[in-house]
Amino acid sequence: MPPDTVYVTIVREPSAHFESIYNYYELRRRFKMSLSEFSLINKMHLLRKSFGFRVRNPQLYDLGVDGKYSQNKSFFENEVKNIDQIFDLVMITDMMSESIVLLKELMCWQLRDVTTFKRNSRIDIWRENELSVKVKEGIKAWNVGDTILYDYFREKLVKRITEFGQERMKREVNLLEQLNKQLFEECVLKVQVSRELPKPFKHSSTKVLGFRLKPERETNLTCLQMAAVPSSYVKHLREKQYEWIRNKKGRNPI
Known part of the structure; x- marks a missing residue:
């Protein structure tokens, strides 16, 4: 990546x-x-025993740290500090609006550039609230x-x-939420099981929800990109x- 690349990730509670x-x-089942x-x-x-990466410390695994079997807190603390050296911003899901505002600020964008729909929400039968x-x-x-990992970056955020x-x-969070609501009402007819939707709104899983666009917005580029899986x-x-x-290299990518 170029030397001025900005690195961003998200951590969840x-x-x-x-x-x-x-x-x-x-x-x-397992x-x-x-x-x-x-x-x-x-x-x-x-x-x-041997078990997959999702069973223990899966977020660290996604960030390049295999912490499935370690009980050493010092090991984790050092790895988190190393992660901190890589990323310009670590967003937090339960402070998502605030995180998005900080992302906007970091990238010198406008709030309209970071409007969002809440994606891949699970159907109630597949969640424990x-x-x-x-x-x-x-x-x-x-x-x-x-x-x-979470405690460190939440405190930093x-x-x-x-x-x-x-x-x-x-003020910025309130405005962002207004823009999100405005765009949602402009684009979305209803929220339903994603598997029942046509491409590019159809998720392979039957466990998540997706967005059916209003007929008059089905060709609108912004609405299409917001609703696509x-x-x-x-x-x-x-x-x-x-x-x-x-265009730059005059050849096909490898």
Whole structure:
């Protein structure tokens, strides 16, 4: 990447993230127990077995740290500090509006450039909305690396918001939410199971919701891009990159 590349990522509260993974990937079938049961049992015996990256500290794994088997908090703390050296901004999902405002500021964009729809929300039968404090603590203790990651960058984000200005942030968040609502009402006819929608709005999973556009907005580029599933939009971005490479290098991308 060019030397002036800006690196951004997103971190989610560990118990909410693990709940999503446990239910979306149906890990209860593997462990033959509910998430609540899994969170409360002694899982140290699992550290002597082979298991996939989603089962423990999955967010660290996505950021290049294999912390599936480690119990060493110092190891995780050092790795988080290394991650901090890479990224210009680490956004937090439960402070998403504030994170987006800071992203806008970092990139010298306008609020209209960062309007969003909430994507890939799971259908209610595939989520557990009410986890007890004890269950949440059990999840965070198991995902100790992700917990250290989240706590570190949430604290850092709060400091950045303070530096940005609390009242200024409140104004910008309110305006951003108004713009999001305005665009949603302009584009979307209804929210429904994504699998029932046509491409490029159709997700391969039956567990998530998607957006059906209003008939008069089906050819509107902004509405199309806002409602497209991630895989469709990534394909669109890749095609743009390939075209740039062909024009710049005079050859097809490898």
